[in-house]
Amino acid sequence: MHSFTEENYLKAIFKLIEQDGDGVTTNAIADRVKTKAASVTDMLKKLSDKKLINYRKYQGVSLTSKGEKVALNIIRKHRLWEMFLVEKLDFKWDEVHDVAEELEHINSEKLISQIDKFLNYPKVDPHGDPIPDKNGKFQIQKSKPVSVFKQNDVLIMTGVVDHSAAFLQYLDKVGIALGKEIKIKNMVEFDKSLQIIINKNTPIFISNEAAKNILAIKKIKCG
Amino acid sequence: MHSFTEENYLKAIFKLIEQDGDGVTTNAIADRVKTKAASVTDMLKKLSDKKLINYRKYQGVSLTSKGEKVALNIIRKHRLWEMFLVEKLDFKWDEVHDVAEELEHINSEKLISQIDKFLNYPKVDPHGDPIPDKNGKFQIQKSKPVSVFKQNDVLIMTGVVDHSAAFLQYLDKVGIALGKEIKIKNMVEFDKSLQIIINKNTPIFISNEAAKNILAIKKIKCG
DNA sequence: ATAATATTTTAGACTAATCTAAAAATATGA
DNA sequence: TCATATTTTTAGATTAGTCTAAAATATTAT
Ligand SMILES: [Mn+2]
Ligand SMILES: [Mn+2]
Ligand SMILES: [Mn+2]
Ligand SMILES: [Mn+2]
Numbered sequence: 001m002h003s004f005t006e007e008n009y010l011k012a013i014f015k016l017i018e019q020d021g022d023g024v025t026t027n028a029i030a031d032r033v034k035t036k037a038a039s040v041t042d043m044l045k046k047l048s049d050k051k052l053i054n055y056r057k058y059q060g061v062s063l064t065s066k067g068e069k070v071a072l073n074i075i076r077k078h079r080l081w082e083m084f085l086v087e088k089l090d091f092k093w094d095e096v097h098d099v100a101e102e103l104e105h106i107n108s109e110k111l112i113s114q115i116d117k118f119l120n121y122p123k124v125d126p127h128g129d130p131i132p133d134k135n136g137k138f139q140i141q142k143s144k145p146v147s148v149f150k151q152n153d154v155l156i157m158t159g160v161v162d163h164s165a166a167f168l169q170y171l172d173k174v175g176i177a178l179g180k181e182i183k184i185k186n187m188v189e190f191d192k193s194l195q196i197i198i199n200k201n202t203p204i205f206i207s208n209e210a211a212k213n214i215l216a217i218k219k220i221k222c223g
Numbered sequence: 224m225h226s227f228t229e230e231n232y233l234k235a236i237f238k239l240i241e242q243d244g245d246g247v248t249t250n251a252i253a254d255r256v257k258t259k260a261a262s263v264t265d266m267l268k269k270l271s272d273k274k275l276i277n278y279r280k281y282q283g284v285s286l287t288s289k290g291e292k293v294a295l296n297i298i299r300k301h302r303l304w305e306m307f308l309v310e311k312l313d314f315k316w317d318e319v320h321d322v323a324e325e326l327e328h329i330n331s332e333k334l335i336s337q338i339d340k341f342l343n344y345p346k347v348d349p350h351g352d353p354i355p356d357k358n359g360k361f362q363i364q365k366s367k368p369v370s371v372f373k374q375n376d377v378l379i380m381t382g383v384v385d386h387s388a389a390f391l392q393y394l395d396k397v398g399i400a401l402g403k404e405i406k407i408k409n410m411v412e413f414d415k416s417l418q419i420i421i422n423k424n425t426p427i428f429i430s431n432e433a434a435k436n437i438l439a440i441k442k443i444k445c446g
Numbered sequence: 447a448t449a450a451t452a453t454t455t456t457a458g459a460c461t462a463a464t465c466t467a468a469a470a471a472t473a474t475g476a
Numbered sequence: 477t478c479a480t481a482t483t484t485t486t487a488g489a490t491t492a493g494t495c496t497a498a499a500a501t502a503t504t505a506t
Binding site: 099107115 | 313318321325329331337338
């Protein structure tokens with residue numbers, strides 16, 4: 001169907017559009033797929049010939065709906081595999097990404113629909129990212145970084161911005177995980193670090209840098 | 224580590240050695256990996272440089288112990304994945320091979336050891352083929368084709384020679400599966416077809432061609 | 447033993463994906 | 477606006493894997 005490489009470019013372009021909107025630049029893609037701008041230009045021509053992207057020299061690119069469909073399917077597979085690894089094979093959330101990068105390119109409609117069923121049709125992956133369904137539809141997250149909330153806000157942790165193993169391991173260490181309650185006890189004016197209470201435990205401090213990389217929503221009062 | 228292609232060549236060489244012994248020919252490999260002899264010669268040089276095979280021009284090849292180890296690991300992964308697909312994702316035994324051909328190249332020690340554990344360390348795959356352990360060790364099957372047994376022998380079905388979907392579907396249709404009892408009721412001298420009884424059901428006829436492709440062992444009397 | 451046949455290797459070319467270096471286009475800013 | 481800096485594209489080379497056609501070697505059959 002499409003080569004590994006083509007799939008990786010499409011996924012990269014999709015994520016850059018998600019971040020910065022259409023008109024994705026050659027250099028931005030080169031960065032993401034860890035290659036040089038010259039190689040990207042070559043690939044853009046190929047993807048354009050295949051009607052997977054809209055491309056005019058020097059103008060930046062966007063995905064056609066065909067290209068977006070391919071990208072969403074790769075992302076669907078990536079996130080389902082991550083979920084499978086965590087839920088069924090006892091992987092930690094910081095161990096799954098690299099393996100999923102390989103597994104996402106396996107071609108089998110049946111395989112992925114069975115994995116989906118086996119996991120009971122999960123809506124989010126182990127990092128809180130939404131899993132597109134068969135048709136590429138997924139719920140847009142309205143989470144925001146913990147850093148934007150106010151003193152005494154009570155939040156539910158829903159995701160991460162930084163997906164690096166190092167950051168995920170840090171969150172493990174301080175006890176922050178998906179679904180945990182985070183109460184903002186107070187903010188240090190000097191460096192914008194936060195004192196927070198996780199699930200009613202003893203308060204801890206997290207840096208502003210950390211707070212910017214943790215996503216959460218306001219907790220709904222219930223009971 | 225090793226490319227996709229290199230792994231497929233090593234696996235092909237391993238299986239040819241298993242079948243015909245050392246001194247595997249260029250054409251035999253070309254057949255198995257579905258390429259041309261000239262391409263095989265190129266690859267043999269590369270594998271030889273990497274000390275994965277023993278190769279002297281025109282003399283045929285054998286695997287070094289390093290090469291054998293790689294081949295056995297691919298086969299281990301292939302068979303574990305097939306088992307996973309059948310046991311956990313409701314695939315039929317005739318549906319798993321092609322997907323496993325892709326999955327066998329995924330690189331993750333942890334992934335495969337967890338799959339092994341998840342399946343409770345199976346000894347054979349859905350086709351009755353032995354699954355090498357972490358160290359490449361596996362039990363040699365002493366099964367023989369049904370065609371070599373004698374009238375009134377009572378057998379247990381243990382595997383297949385022909386792994387094609389068409390043959391496996393035929394076996395499904397007539398009710399032959401791993402572990403089933405096969406009693407040889409009689410053999411037609413004319414065309415060597417057999418009348419057999421599967422699990423005490425009504426007798427059926429199978430051709431000599433079919434009998435040669437079904438593996439079995441003599442049933443041990445018990446009770 | 448020699449000629450005919452079959453197998454294997456070499457030579458040379460092609461494709462996908464990559465790279466470096468140079469040229470072209472665009473953006474920036476005095 | 478126009479020179480400078482940055483970004484993007486082109487040109488040309490490289491590598492892995494493949495192919496066809498031709499040459500070299502081995503096998504087989506008279
Ligand atoms: Mn990931
Ligand atoms: Mn994820
Ligand atoms: Mn198989
Ligand atoms: Mn099998």
